[in-house]
Amino acid sequence: MKAIGFYETGGPEVLKEIDIPEPMPSRNEITIRTSFTSVNNLDILMRSGGTKMNFSLPHIPGTDISGIVEKVGEGVSGIQEGDRVVSSTVYGCGDCRQCLSGNEVLCKSWKVLGMHVWGSYAEVVKIPSFMAIKPSKRYSMEELGCMPLSLSVSWRALKVAAKAEEGETAIIFGASGNSGLFSLMLAKAMGLKTIAVTRSEKKKEPLKKAGADHIVMYNPSENGAMQNEVLNLTGGEGAEIIIDPIGNPINSSIAMLRHGGRIITFGTSANPESSLSIKKFYWKSASLIGVHNASAKELSEAFIFAEKKGIKPIISKRLPMQEAAEAHRLFSSSETFGKILLEHKWK
Ligand SMILES: [Zn+2]
Structure with a gap:
């Protein structure tokens, strides 16, 4: 063959x-x-x-x-x-x-x-x-x-790891990538407010069509424009959930996270290593959860949800x-x- x-x-x-x-x-x-x-x-x-x-x-x-x-x-x-x-x-x-x-x-x-x-x-x-x-x-x-891969890992990230609830806000890094796009579509269908992060101006319009409520340009510096924009969009509170398939510097993510928020990470294309300010992390009662792949049962559940919500x-x-x-x-x-x-x- x-x-x-x-x-x-x-x-x-x-x-x-x-x-x-x-x-x-x-x-x-x-x-x-x-x-x-x-x-x-x-x-x-x-x-x-x-x-x-x-x-x-x-x-x-x-x-x-x-x-x-x-x-x-x-x-x-x-x-x-x-x-x-x-x-x-x-x-x-x-x-x-x-x-x-x-x-x-x-x-x-x-x-x-x-x-x-x-x-x-x-x-x-x-x-x-x-x-x-x-x-x-x-x-x-x-x-x-x-x-299979993008749908299931995005499902596991949002549903199993982050335990996303309707009305919460999710920041999605690498939103125009494979898992980013599925995470965006799933988050929207789960009733979350979505902030899509991208590096490309050209992807803003298609991201909006795919379900992004807001689009923010990627800027990994800890006190940069990206953080200010996210804080403005969330009334100064930050987001409950950060879906990160790219490896945004962790302290930059914590700066955009609401108290008690969850960062779900499953990729390192931007940074294979990242230093963590333990103090900023625990002062926010933050959670950091790693995800790789998903079980067959989760893929099956993801398909049922995606079909019900018309996600293609x-x-x-x-x-x-x-x-x-x-x-x-x-x-x-x-x-x-x-x-x-x-x-x-x-x-
Ligand atoms: Zn085993």
Whole structure:
């Protein structure tokens, strides 16, 4: 079968067509014939070597997946060949207390599709069957191919970690990015007041359409214009929730946080490290919560909520898998607004 992968880390040009044997499902596993995937920051980090983790080469990236169940292993129930599915993004050891209680994301041996194992830039992908979700037919395969990672992590950040409540205010950093956009749409649908933060003037208008009540230009300095603007917008109080997929300096975030507020962090593209003023932190009774991925159960709940509220992904570009390098270039140029979809169409 065909896949796009890389034998060495580097620029988009390292992505090559690779022939690999089709995986066969073991007990409690299934294989999915991939219809669509989409480009996530994780794909870029893996390809460029930016994760700083050790992994064997060649590697096949790709965390999002929509497709059709190809083969079902022994012991699998509730999923059949031919089912239309998406996959959650993370699995654990399968045996620990967290895995057995549906919190695989908290397993100490967590692994992510396309990161620790080969992902959806391959024609056929093997996953533990519990990761497969049969979503509503109201979503097209194209839409489904760009939802799992961004939707589920945004859901976990807002619902599970921040315990967002209607009427609260959420600041969303990197609002025009994959998870930022889903966080914005989910927050709006949850009845939150939304302050979207972006680096690009050009993204202000589409962000407004996507649900931003206010838009603030990114400026990470601790006493800068961004903080003043947020404080003005919140009557001097700050926001209850900060959703941070980029790694804004933590003291700058605390400066914009209301007393008792929650900062949820799940990315480091702006800053891998950040120093924390412990005094400012506890004087505000602040909470800082890390999130990576979400469980299959959470993805399922997120889909139900998204469908009920009419949330659809914004797709900016659709390319064949053979043009994955171009898709990576586009993603890194930040010129697009919305997801970059990759279609498996070989012959
Ligand atoms: Zn486990």
